[in-house]
Amino acid sequence: MFKKLLLMTVLAVMAMSPAALMAQAEIINGFDADSFKPFAYMDENGVPIGFDIDCVNWIAQKKGLTVSHQPYAWDSIIELLQNKNINMIASGLSVTPERAERVAFTIPYWSIKQVVLVAKDSALTLDEVLTGGKKIGLQLGTSDLASMDSSNGQNGRKYETVGYTSVDLAAEDVINGRIDAVVMNDDRGFAILKNQPLKFLGYAGIPDEDFAYAVSKDDAELLNALNEGLQELMTDPAWKELIAKYELDQKL
Amino acid sequence: MSIFDSSLISAAFWIAKGTGLTVALIVGAMFLGLIVGLPMAAIQVYGPRWARFLVMVYVWFFRGIPILVLLFLFYFGVFSPLEAWLTKFFGVRINLPFLASVTTLGLASGAYQSQIFRGAMLSLHMGQYEAALSLGFTRLGALVNIILPQALRIAIPAWANEYSILLKDSAIAYVLGTLEIMSRIKLMVATFHMHVPFYILAGFIYYFLTWLGIKALKKLEAKTRIPGLGSDGDAHFPEANEEIGTDERLEENPNAKPVPKPA
Numbered sequence: 001m002f003k004k005l006l007l008m009t010v011l012a013v014m015a016m017s018p019a020a021l022m023a024q025a026e027i028i029n030g031f032d033a034d035s036f037k038p039f040a041y042m043d044e045n046g047v048p049i050g051f052d053i054d055c056v057n058w059i060a061q062k063k064g065l066t067v068s069h070q071p072y073a074w075d076s077i078i079e080l081l082q083n084k085n086i087n088m089i090a091s092g093l094s095v096t097p098e099r100a101e102r103v104a105f106t107i108p109y110w111s112i113k114q115v116v117l118v119a120k121d122s123a124l125t126l127d128e129v130l131t132g133g134k135k136i137g138l139q140l141g142t143s144d145l146a147s148m149d150s151s152n153g154q155n156g157r158k159y160e161t162v163g164y165t166s167v168d169l170a171a172e173d174v175i176n177g178r179i180d181a182v183v184m185n186d187d188r189g190f191a192i193l194k195n196q197p198l199k200f201l202g203y204a205g206i207p208d209e210d211f212a213y214a215v216s217k218d219d220a221e222l223l224n225a226l227n228e229g230l231q232e233l234m235t236d237p238a239w240k241e242l243i244a245k246y247e248l249d250q251k252l
Numbered sequence: 253m254s255i256f257d258s259s260l261i262s263a264a265f266w267i268a269k270g271t272g273l274t275v276a277l278i279v280g281a282m283f284l285g286l287i288v289g290l291p292m293a294a295i296q297v298y299g300p301r302w303a304r305f306l307v308m309v310y311v312w313f314f315r316g317i318p319i320l321v322l323l324f325l326f327y328f329g330v331f332s333p334l335e336a337w338l339t340k341f342f343g344v345r346i347n348l349p350f351l352a353s354v355t356t357l358g359l360a361s362g363a364y365q366s367q368i369f370r371g372a373m374l375s376l377h378m379g380q381y382e383a384a385l386s387l388g389f390t391r392l393g394a395l396v397n398i399i400l401p402q403a404l405r406i407a408i409p410a411w412a413n414e415y416s417i418l419l420k421d422s423a424i425a426y427v428l429g430t431l432e433i434m435s436r437i438k439l440m441v442a443t444f445h446m447h448v449p450f451y452i453l454a455g456f457i458y459y460f461l462t463w464l465g466i467k468a469l470k471k472l473e474a475k476t477r478i479p480g481l482g483s484d485g486d487a488h489f490p491e492a493n494e495e496i497g498t499d500e501r502l503e504e505n506p507n508a509k510p511v512p513k514p515a
Contacts, residue, residue, distance in 0.1 A: 028345070033429035035442035042439045044263035071439065072349070072429040076328070083332045084339065085348055168442050195445040 026066040027222065029056055030080055031091035033071035034139075034166040037191045038246040039092035039211070042071070051246040052090040055109070056213070058238055059229030075141035078102055084216055088226070092185070094143045094209040104217045106226045108210035109234065112185040114144050115252055116201045117193070119174055124181070126202035130157050134180035137162045137170030144183055147206035157205070171196055185209070186252050193252070200252045263440045264453055270436040271457060277354055277422045277432055278465075282415060284358025289365030294395055296366065297373040298381060307366065314363035319421050322360055327352040327428055353425035353432075361418050368414060372407040373399060405476050412469035416462050423458070433457055 031040035031048065040050040048069035060067040067088075072080055080086050081103050094112075095105050116136075118124050128134065138145040140163040148161050162179050164170040170182040171192055183204045184192070193200065213230075215222045233239050243249050292307045299307075314322070331352040338344055376399060384394035426435035437454045441447055 026345075033426070033435055033439065035439050037442060041443050043443065044259040044266060044440070046266040046269070046436070046439075070429070071431070071435070073427050076324075079328065080332065083328075084336045085332050166438070166442060168445055168447075171445070172447055192445055 026068055027060075027088065028086045029053075029067050029069045029088050029090050030072040030077050030086035031069055031089070032074040032077070034074055034168075035071070036092045036188070038187060038248065040069070040090065051110075051242060051248060052092060052211075052213075054242050054245070055230075055233060056088075056090045058233055058242075059226060062232060063225045063229050065225065074139075078214075081214060081216055087215065087219065087222060089214040092188075092211055093214055095212050096143045096146075096209075099214070102217075103214040104219070104223050105212040105214055106223060107230055108212045109230055110211040110248075111208055112187060112211065113208050114147075114183050114204040114206050115186045115189045116181050116183055116204050117171070117174065117189055117198045118181045118201050119177070120197040120199050122180075122199070124201070129181045129201065130159060130205060133158050133160065135160050135162050135178075137164050137167075137173055137179045137182045139164055139167045139170065139184070143209060144185070144204075144206065148183060148204065151206055167192070171198060174198060187246075187248055190247065190250060190252055260444065260449075263444065263450075267433060267436045267440060267450070267453060268457065270431060270433040271461070273350070273430065274419075274422055274432040274457075274461065277350070277357065277425060277430070278415070278419050278461075280354040281357035281361050281418055281422070284355065285361030285365045285414075285418075288359060288362030290369055290400075292362065292366035293369030293373060294399075296370045298391070298395065298399075311363045311366060314360045319356070319360055319424055320427065322356045323353065323424065323428060326356045331355070349425070349428040349430040353422070353428055353430045357418060357422060357425070360421075361414065364414055364417075365411070368407050368410040369403060371410070372403040375406055376402055402481060405473075405478065405481060408469060408473040408476070412466050412473075415465050415469065419461055419465065420458060423454075 031050075031052070035041035036050070038050055039052045040048065043049050048071075053069055056067055056069070059065075070086070072086065074091075077086075077089055077091075078099060081089055089103075092110075092112075093099075095108060099105075116126060116129055118129065124132075124134070129136065136148065136159050138148060138161055145161060145163060148159075151157055152159060152161070162170070162173075164173070167182065167184045167188060170179065170184075173179045174182050175197060181201065182198075189200065192198065213226050215226065292310065295303045295307050317325075327349075331346075331348055335346050335348050338346060380398055380402075381394055384398045385391070389397065422432060423434040425432055426438060429435055433454055437450050441450050444450075
């Protein structure tokens with residue numbers, strides 16, 4: 001009995017080790033495991049896609065790099081990069097001073113505005129949402145939430161922020177009527193509006209944000225390759241095609 | 253979008269494929285728990301005082317801290333530096349979220365499993381162990397040949413219960429992005445902006461895995477059953493047509509002094 005159990009254990013460990021425990025050494029791009037449509041998410045076959053994923057793949061091909069995209073919990077992603085468990089982040093990551101102290105950013109490649117969405121049948125105005133003490137949902141661990149909180153109480157702004165693990169959950173709660181509005185970036189908002197009974201109310205009145213890729217501070221080689229690649233990509237016709245593919249040219 | 257949309261169906265298939273990783277997670281954690289828990293149980297019942305104390309510290313550590321906290325603790329405290337070190341010196345990458353999840357769940361389950369096996373060992377008469385020693389068995393020999401064959405059988409129902417608990421605990425591994433069922437569900441929820449159908453699917457998969465595992469362990473229990481040992485063993489309950497009082501254990505103790513009647 002005991003020997004059999006021991007044997008089974010050894011077999012189970014051996015069966016798992018090559019396939020599950022080892023992955024080849026390559027550049028790992030960590031993206032949001034709660035998915036950040038349309039920048040980095042997974043299609044219905046579990047293949048990572050999105051604007052950032054395609055851009056990185058384009059750059060990798062030009063620069064002769066091997067990049068694999070793997071989902072990680074978003075609130076720990078900066079720490080993973082600092083610990084070098086991943087080599088880069090290309091997942092709609094906003095440039096903030098706090099993050100810039102811990103990781104190195106590439107040149108910004110995209111700029112976003114924060115929008116306010118409410119339920120389709122809601123009679124609220126933008127003023128009522130931002131000054132009427134309403135409940136606004138945001139994703140935890142994002143720079144939007146930090147900006148909304150720090151601007152609360154200034155210039156007559158008055159609301160209550162509610163943190164969610166994903167923007168989708170916040171949107172779901174708006175539809176269910178548990179909170180009044182949800183704030184997210186305009187491109188994400190455009191994607192969500194196509195599937196959910198929500199409507200665009202206006203801009204949240206917090207600073208615009210730049211998206212950039214992040215690498216570890218002492219990884220100058222990868223930083224240079226990404227910067228050069230981004231500059232090449234942004235002057236290439238492929239850039240416009242990718243923007244059109246993910247409907248980033250269609251603003252709210 | 254209809255529920256029967258083709259892209260939704262392939263999403264469901266991709267999620268179902270995560271069942272393999274969930275099963276690997278539970279099987280790995282259950283066996284790690286067994287390897288850790290069984291010796292700890294033996295130490296707690298038959299071991300020296302100092303070793304019992306160490307086991308007690310271990311058990312209280314893993315029983316007193318939520319699985320979620322343990323996951324992050326091991327992820328950032330142990331595995332993330334370990335992986336960085338392995339990558340730096342050997343150029344190999346481990347599947348960090350999976351390894352961290354399976355180890356944390358396994359070590360935590362080890363604490364619970366040690367108590368399951370401890371209970372099973374305590375249900376055996378201490379005299380069995382002592383008799384084995386007096387017949388010339390070594391301590392390990394007595395344990396392996398006399399105690400474990402009985403205790404493991406007795407422990408199967410409680411072990412099946414631990415399986416069903418661990419299976420559901422494994423869903424929490426999604427926070428590390430392990431790509432088991434739950435994190436696949438979350439990714440697809442975000443891709444399709446649709447919640448309820450995906451969580452219903454998750455519920456069905458977990459229900460099925462619970463059912464399958466419990467059924468398999470029931471089979472194992474029946475297969476290894478020895479009449480007279482375990483749940484249908486020691487305690488003798490009279491059958492319906494049996495006259496109460498024929499069992500000598502239910503008869504009055506002849507040595508007992510009669511209770512004096514109140515004056």
